[in-house]
Amino acid sequence: MSDIKILWVDDEIELLKPHILFLEQRNYKIDTRKSGSEAVDSIDSNEYDIVFLDENMPGLSGLETLSEIKSKKPDLPVVMITKSEEENIMEDAIGAKIADYLIKPVNPNQILLSLKKNLDHSRLVSEKTTSNYQQEFGKISMEMSMVNSYQEWAELYQKLIYWELELEDIEDAGLIEILESQKIEANSQFGKFIDKNYQRWFEDQDPPVMxxxxxxxxxxxxxxxxxxxxxxxxxxxxxxxxxxxxxxxxxxxxxxxxxxxxxxxxxxxxxxxxxxxxxxxxxxxxxxxxxxxxxxxxxxxxxxxxxxxxxxxxxxxxxxxxxxxxxxxxxxxxxxxxxxxxxxxxxxxxxxxxxxxxxxxxxxxxxxxxxxxxxxxxxxxxxxxxxxxxxxxxxxxxxxxxxxxxxxxxxxxxxINVKNPSKVVGDRDTSLNLRYKTGRSLTYQDKDVLAIKDPKEVHLPAINMSSSFIFAKNDLFFAYPNNYNHYVSYYKNTYQHGGVSLExxxxxxxxxxxx
CATH class of the missing domain: 3.40.720.10 (Alkaline Phosphatase, subunit A)
Incomplete structure (x- = not known):
């Protein structure tokens, strides 16, 4: 992997230092540029395997830079990274044949997933099933960024399961890692979707069967x-x-x-x-x-x-x-x-x-x-x-x-198989489940949970006047600060339920x- 060279273009490139270190530790070589014009010049004088391109930059915009890059090197994969979820920007980027589309804030696993997906072709096409998965992979990633209804989420999850079962007998650690990364990303997006929509389902004309x-x-x-x-x-x-x-x-x-x-x-x-x-x-x-x-x-x-x-x-x-x-x-x-x-x-x-x-x-x-x-x-x-x-x-x-x-x-x-602890503090009447908690005065990490301050809003009982509910997202499980290490090692990699995940x-x- 040491010969893979990446060009990363972002006017706030210094904020991406942790991501760059993460990739360098995995032997990727990275050139950074702060503007579209610098990137276009760089393309002329260097050979790159892939480009990560910020959409929103002063001067040449991301889409304009993309167009310039494609006119010079049409086969060079370009991954567009943007803060915007506007549909017309997505459509323009997809029309210009980007290799992938990531929405900020991106995490290192998403970047790694995109690299593997776009650069590991030879290993992924080792047999027909794997080759089919490779063709489907880009579609699934694109769908994941656009999915916006419970029907689409159910369909996407079934697709992921289909491929998981298709590929389970292929002894390929890299492939399994790619699939796992895709599942992690799907759950992260699904958590956001449930955050926005779960309460509405009780008022909608067309809710899912629950x-x-x-x-x-x-x-x-x-x-x-x-x-x-x-x-x-x-x-x-x-x-x-x-x-x-x-x-x-x-x-x-x-x-x-x-x-x-x-x-x-x-x-x-x-x-x-x-x-x-x-x-x-x-x-x-x-x-x-x-x-x-x-x-x-x-x-x-x-x-x-x-x-x-x-x-x-x-x-x-x-x-x-x-x-x-x-x-x-x-x-x-x-x-x-x-x-x-x-x-x-x-x-x-x-x-x-x-x-x-x-x-x-x-x-x-x-x-x-x-x-x-x-x-x-x-x-x-x-x-x-x-x-x-x-x-x-x-x-x-x-x-x-x-x-x-x-x-x-x-x-x-x-x-869901829980992998990572999330600290929570509650009084002695707080419920014991590892994936949800209900009680008074709960202290927790906001980003890790779907929090329901008023249980009545989602038709749940309140044990007392100030009770709330929190539900763990992704593959997290709740752990109390006291006896933390013992608790974490005991429950890590166990199957738990109560929270928000596709599974x-x-x-x-x-x-x-x-x-």
């Missing part, structure tokens, strides 16, 4: 004929894990519909799964059913009343159903239901909540075993697949096919007919 509307919007329409239906809610199932287990269902069922939907915040079981079964947001649950809802600080299990909530929702929707609900939290309970599953054949709806994470861990510290066996997403998918193939749940699904059941599979929220919020619901 936890509290899932049953009404996606399950009820499937119950209109007399076909018995099995609804399986597998806890903590990310979209990529779903894609890993789906092929094991294919011999028995054909898929008629699959769609992503959005978990509510917090992406935690007591909030999201209770919302699925009640058809209500947590603030409404607390108000209408104070005997069924428990807040973070309340004693006792938080998901003990899912069947009661479902009963109330079915009654409110005015549908007449014969239904049963089963929660499976142990191998023994799973086997027992599998042995007696024929008894469900006369139900209109059979609901199974399958606590798959409990199955994996068998311990009070959720994810302890997962941490041992699955230190990254590929290993976590493999573990999920192995569990599913050998679980009573697959036996139940096989039986449901033989009995002519329609099958609906979904989840309550996903999880936690965008989750599947799939409908199948028996073969």
């Amino acid at each position: 936890s509290h509307t899932l049953f009404k919007e996606k399950v009820i329409p499937e119950l209109k004929d007399n076909t018995p239906t099995l609804l399986v809610v597998i806890d903590n199932l990310r979209y990529d894990q779903w894609k890993a287990i789906e092929p094991h269902i294919a011999p028995y069922y054909k898929k008629t519909n699959e769609a992503p939907y959005f978990s509510i915040l917090p992406t935690a079981t007591q909030y999201a799964r209770n919302a699925i079964f009640s058809g209500l947001m947590p603030a409404e649950m607390e108000k209408l059913y104070p005997n069924l809802w428990k807040n973070d600080t309340d004693e006792g299990g938080k998901n003990l009343h899912e069947a009661d909530f479902l009963n109330e929702q079915i009654r409110r929707l005015g549908v007449s159903l014969k239904w049963e609900y089963h929660k499976i939290s142990s191998l023994k309970a799973g086997r027992q239901l599998a042995q007696n599953f024929k008894s469900q054949k006369d139900n209109d709806l059979t609901v199974i909540v399958y606590n798959f994470v409990d199955m994996l861990s068998h311990s009070k510290t959720e994810m302890e075993v997962v941490k041992e066996l699955a230190s990254n997403d590929k290993a976590y998918r493999s573990l999920t697949q192995s569990w599913f193939r050998n679980s009573p749940l697959l036996d139940i699904i096989q039986q449901s096919q033989q009995l002519g059941f329609r099958l609906i599979i979904t989840t309550d929220h996903g999880t 936690e919020m965008i989750i599947p619901i799939a409908v199948f007919e028996p073969k």
